[in-house]
Amino acid sequence: MKAAKTLFYVTRHGQTEWNLVGRAQGHLNSPLTDLGKRQAAKLGERLKDKKIDAAYCSSTGRTLQTAQIVLGDRAIEIVQRDQLRELNFGDWEGMSWQDIEQANPEQLYNLWKDPANYQPVNGEKILELVERITCEFKRIAEKHKGETVFVAVHGGVVKALMYAYQHGELKQFWTSEPYAHSASLSILTYQDGQFSYDLLPDTAHLDL
DSSP: OOOOOEEEEEEEOOOBHHHHHTBOOTTSOOOBOHHHHHHHHHHHHHHTTSOOOEEEEESSHHHHHHHHHHHTTOOOOEEEEGGGOOOOOGGGTTSBHHHHHHHOHHHHHHHHHOGGGOOOSSSOOHHHHHHHHHHHHHHHHHHTTTSEEEEEEOHHHHHHHHHHHTTOOGGGTTTSSSOOOTTOEEEEEEETTEEEEEEEEEOTTSOO
16 A cells, blocks of 8 residues: 655746856855746746645745745745755855856866766765755655645755655756756655655746
């Protein structure tokens, strides 16, 4: 007899101020732009008639802000978890990507194009992110068997899930399709210890 399923609605936070100006965020925070708030509201409209039993986000403000807008007046506690945070960019956090390119072009290239050889300074490797995220999603899934869970996270987290459960290649960690747009919607199912995708990051509710 199969175990009860856990259904996940997963989104990346809406556009932030630092997304707009091209600055590395990671564990640091910047607030949603007006566009980011509208993106979250449109996702909320898409999910307004869906049953949601529990909600999680990272402990970074932009995901909490996104989750609050998406869930609206639902009487659901939003649980913040450090383990759901973005890839830790270490010494790069708060820097512009342009300055990072000038300071360390080799490792910036490795981050985006050759993740196996990416060596962060006081940060986190890609596979460390994958391990952290998959362990946390499994923990949440086991806690909420038979329920539907909304999770607001980050672009790197969405890509970590795709890499882990679509059996992707590490070299294509960031470039695999589809792109994880701000406020995109992914749907995953967890059953009998296994995750599967019902919907890869989708933007039908957004004006792209």
